[in-house]
Amino acid sequence: MARSKNKVDLDVARGIAPGIVAKTKKRLVVASGRSHEALALDVTRALGTQLVPTEHRTFASGEILTRFEVSIRGCDVFLIQTFGPPVNEWLMEILIMLDAAKRASAKRITVVAPYYPYSRQDKKGRGREPISARLVADLLRTAGADRIMSVDLHAAQIQGFFDGPVDHLFAKPVLLDYFEKHLTAEDRAKLTVVSPDTGRVRVADTWSDSLDAPLAIIHKRRDPNVANQVTVNEIVGHVEGRVCLLVDDMIDTGGTIVKAAQALKKNGAERVIVAATHAIFSDPAAQRLQDPSVDAVVVTDSIPLPPEKRFPGLTVLPIAPLLARAIHEVFEDGSVTSMFDGAA
Numbered sequence: 078m079a080r081s082k083n084k085v086d087l088d089v090a091r092g093i094a095p096g097i098v099a100k101t102k103k104r105l106v107v108a109s110g111r112s113h114e115a116l117a118l119d120v121t122r123a124l125g126t127q128l129v130p131t132e133h134r135t136f137a138s139g140e141i142l143t144r145f146e147v148s149i150r151g152c153d154v155f156l157i158q159t160f161g162p163p164v165n166e167w168l169m170e171i172l173i174m175l176d177a178a179k180r181a182s183a184k185r186i187t188v189v190a191p192y193y194p195y196s197r198q199d200k201k202g203r204g205r206e207p208i209s210a211r212l213v214a215d216l217l218r219t220a221g222a223d224r225i226m227s228v229d230l231h232a233a234q235i236q237g238f239f240d241g242p243v244d245h246l247f248a249k250p251v252l253l254d255y256f257e258k259h260l261t262a263e264d265r266a267k268l269t270v271v272s273p274d275t276g277r278v279r280v281a282d283t284w285s286d287s288l289d290a291p292l293a294i295i296h297k298r299r300d301p302n303v304a305n306q307v308t309v310n311e312i313v314g315h316v317e318g319r320v321c322l323l324v325d326d327m328i329d330t331g332g333t334i335v336k337a338a339q340a341l342k343k344n345g346a347e348r349v350i351v352a353a354t355h356a357i358f359s360d361p362a363a364q365r366l367q368d369p370s371v372d373a374v375v376v377t378d379s380i381p382l383p384p385e386k387r388f389p390g391l392t393v394l395p396i397a398p399l400l401a402r403a404i405h406e407v408f409e410d411g412s413v414t415s416m417f418d419g420a421a
């Protein structure tokens with residue numbers, strides 16, 4: 078009995094290299110760690126699929142076990158794990174999931190980390206310090222990650238720490254759509270975009286262009302020997318009588334944002350609205366953000382927020398549609414960059 082020959086594709090006219098077309102088809106599968114299962118479920122709903130049945134165990138000793146309950150051989154696997162507290166437990170879990178997926182013969186493994194862990198340790202501030210963001214990238218690569226997808230990295234150079242493709246997504250379209258719908262014409266006429274520090278000026282500048290609003294910058298100093306302590310020095314730009322939109326990538330304890338809002342109000346700002354991607358909200362952030370200087374806070378659900386960390390004036394926007402679209406583009410060999418007008 079003669080063996081059937083593989084189909085040979087010689088269609089170079091469309092810019093496709095000649096080769097053999099296999100009968101097998103790509104299969105997109107999504108699995109989730111335990112850090113934010115609600116987000117993972119929202120992503121799969123947006124994609125029109127379901128999560129891979131996965132067993133997770135934490136033994137009495139604290140050791141973690143992960144096992145995929147169905148075959149993922151030859152699949153394009155997307156592992157969703159964000160890194161809110163307890164960050165070290167979730168980091169170890171994703172490393173174990175990567176090892177399990179690699180040993181289960183997954184064809185390609187992408188880590189979808191909406192919030193990248195240790196992203197603030199992207200450089201040496203003093204001698205004898207680690208560059209932990211690089212260490213995390215090395216750990217993910219060694220454990221089996223072929224690709225990383227993340228949202229609003231604290232520092233763009235983190236993309237270069239990983240020896241493989243990195244899809245750097247931006248939450249700006251999600252947040253911008255909200256403000257375009259909810260800011261009144263009067264607010265838009267008095268709007269000023271504010272960068273909370275010099276490190277976020279480039280991002281704030283893109284917001285300024287998108288909203289056709291002037292830009293202001295807050296100059297701050299941080300004591301390198303004391304964590305989460307900030308001193309606001311001066312404001313560059315006109316904020317008196319303005320509606321100020323403070324844009325940042327994350328809110329941890331809320332100290333930076335609240336001091337910035339207080340400085341803006343002290344300099345005559347009419348209202349202060351805070352927009353941030355990652356709501357880490359370490360204690361006492363929820364209490365601090367209810368300061369009279371802060372009129373509203375808008376964040377995404379890239380990190381799970383329990384009820385005790387929510388408060389009046391807080392709006393949480395879904396990030397799942399953005400992640401789902403990016404995952405679809407990667408799987409279909411499409412363009413992630415096109416999602417952000419060439420900025421990604």
